Amino acid sequence: MQRRALIQGAGATGLLALLGGCATSRVPESAKVVVVGGGYGGATAAKYVRLLSDHKIDVVLIEPNDSFISCPLSNLVLEGARDLSSLATSYDGLRRQHGITVVKDYVSAVDPAKKTVTLARGGSIRYDKLVLSPGVELQLDTVPGLSEAHAEGRVLQAWKAGPETVALRKQLEALPDGGVYALTVPEAPYRCPPGPYERVALVASYFKKAKPKSKVVLFDANPDVTSKGALFKKAWSELYPGLIEYRPQHKVVGIEGNTLKFEVQENFKADVLNVLPQQRAGQIAVQTGLANSNKRWVGVDYLTFQSTAAKDIHVIGDAIQLAAGMPKSGHMANSHAKVAAAAIVSELSGLAPNPKPLLTNTCYSFVAPDLVVHVASVHEYVEAEKTFKTVAGSGGLSSERNALEAQYALGWAKNIWADALG
Amino acid sequence: MKTLLARSTLAAAALVASLAAGGALAQDAAALQVRSWAATCANCHGTEGRSSSTDAGLAKLAGLDKAYLVEQLTAFREGKRPATIMHQLTKGYTPAQLDAIAGYFASQK
Numbered sequence: 103m104q105r106r107a108l109i110q111g112a113g114a115t116g117l118l119a120l121l122g123g124c125a126t127s128r129v130p131e132s133a134k135v136v137v138v139g140g141g142y143g144g145a146t147a148a149k150y151v152r153l154l155s156d157h158k159i160d161v162v163l164i165e166p167n168d169s170f171i172s173c174p175l176s177n178l179v180l181e182g183a184r185d186l187s188s189l190a191t192s193y194d195g196l197r198r199q200h201g202i203t204v205v206k207d208y209v210s211a212v213d214p215a216k217k218t219v220t221l222a223r224g225g226s227i228r229y230d231k232l233v234l235s236p237g238v239e240l241q242l243d244t245v246p247g248l249s250e251a252h253a254e255g256r257v258l259q260a261w262k263a264g265p266e267t268v269a270l271r272k273q274l275e276a277l278p279d280g281g282v283y284a285l286t287v288p289e290a291p292y293r294c295p296p297g298p299y300e301r302v303a304l305v306a307s308y309f310k311k312a313k314p315k316s317k318v319v320l321f322d323a324n325p326d327v328t329s330k331g332a333l334f335k336k337a338w339s340e341l342y343p344g345l346i347e348y349r350p351q352h353k354v355v356g357i358e359g360n361t362l363k364f365e366v367q368e369n370f371k372a373d374v375l376n377v378l379p380q381q382r383a384g385q386i387a388v389q390t391g392l393a394n395s396n397k398r399w400v401g402v403d404y405l406t407f408q409s410t411a412a413k414d415i416h417v418i419g420d421a422i423q424l425a426a427g428m429p430k431s432g433h434m435a436n437s438h439a440k441v442a443a444a445a446i447v448s449e450l451s452g453l454a455p456n457p458k459p460l461l462t463n464t465c466y467s468f469v470a471p472d473l474v475v476h477v478a479s480v481h482e483y484v485e486a487e488k489t490f491k492t493v494a495g496s497g498g499l500s501s502e503r504n505a506l507e508a509q510y511a512l513g514w515a516k517n518i519w520a521d522a523l524g
Numbered sequence: 525m526k527t528l529l530a531r532s533t534l535a536a537a538a539l540v541a542s543l544a545a546g547g548a549l550a551q552d553a554a555a556l557q558v559r560s561w562a563a564t565c566a567n568c569h570g571t572e573g574r575s576s577s578t579d580a581g582l583a584k585l586a587g588l589d590k591a592y593l594v595e596q597l598t599a600f601r602e603g604k605r606p607a608t609i610m611h612q613l614t615k616g617y618t619p620a621q622l623d624a625i626a627g628y629f630a631s632q633k
Contacts, residue, residue, distance in 0.1 A: 150563065462564045517566075
């Protein structure tokens, strides 16, 4: 009897240990720097805290997905020129090359007072410094009818590259020749300013080859194209004559079936609706009380990217309130990450942060699978105004769409993926 | 002589210990600043200048001669070397910053 109880007890203990091991085997009880979100911002921050500290500061990266999937280049999946798998990069490089502990989980709560994060599957991790790179949350509830339409898989966004990108491609493939695809753009700021304009060009590229009687209609809540306007409009008219219709100042206020309802203009019915709603900082930043700019974006001290609402929490990427001229782009998130990482390494080492940080942005847009345009800028921290400003005379646009920049865009992708994750 | 040697050894050991206690960073703020500026090039030219995609003209910068790098960066900045994007980006940096960045990449192997 005693022996049986002992065996049962040992079995139970073993099972508990096993369950515990599954849930928490790679979760350290304590860490110096915890990074939440493994996108362009978070992955880069995790790697650069390790690099800039000569691999001396411990880093834990918490990310729910198995691998990083790039939003840049994902419009080529809609065109049919690329597979989604070609946009994926494993987190193994961060583990193996840089000794970062990568935990596959969501963060359900942050306690800024206790300096801990709680994981959705249980357990918590203490931090000295926390980096939040949660990206954006799509506010589906700001357009009546959109949440339901999205839940049913009828109206997609595909604004975070992944299964939705593939699902939208399938909707385009199923569209009959002569069908209409409509994309709506919210008022700026939103993730990836040129993204919608690139998307309509690449959907039109697919239609031109596969279903030339079809049509693309772009409804923009903004008064005009928000990025690379002249270059996009020239490409639309010259490469896809009659295929793309652009309607500015159209703000979507509801969805019924396949019909878009606008604030002022007539309703519009299309076969495939692709509705991008207003966006705000990712949920964990909002929930932690950091979204102190219009309740949408996180205010930061730009010298260190520390939240203005909580000490020792640094927020980077699309979730922050932008300085003037600073776009919500992957390249910019990578740049934020390096400034934040250097500031964190400095502070944990007893040094003052770099007083003159620099940020760059380079954004390539495909107007056809082999033709690209770019916009670039360099931003310097201006102490007197405590913000980043675009360096006068720096940056600019492509002189015209060209094939050489298509090669550069692909090279950029390889290098920035390796810079963030390799 | 023996005492002096022992003292300097002790001093060196104390310095190492203080570096370790202070966050273990064997670099100063100025070096970290230059490293951070150079990191702004990594998105296109690879981490620490070790590009993984040189086929598209995104040159590997690590280990190149500093004078050559300064010359090229200056030529871009002054519009003397044609480019799609580098003539725009280099105008965002001062000549002193470009010089420091070139020195950093030259020191990488």
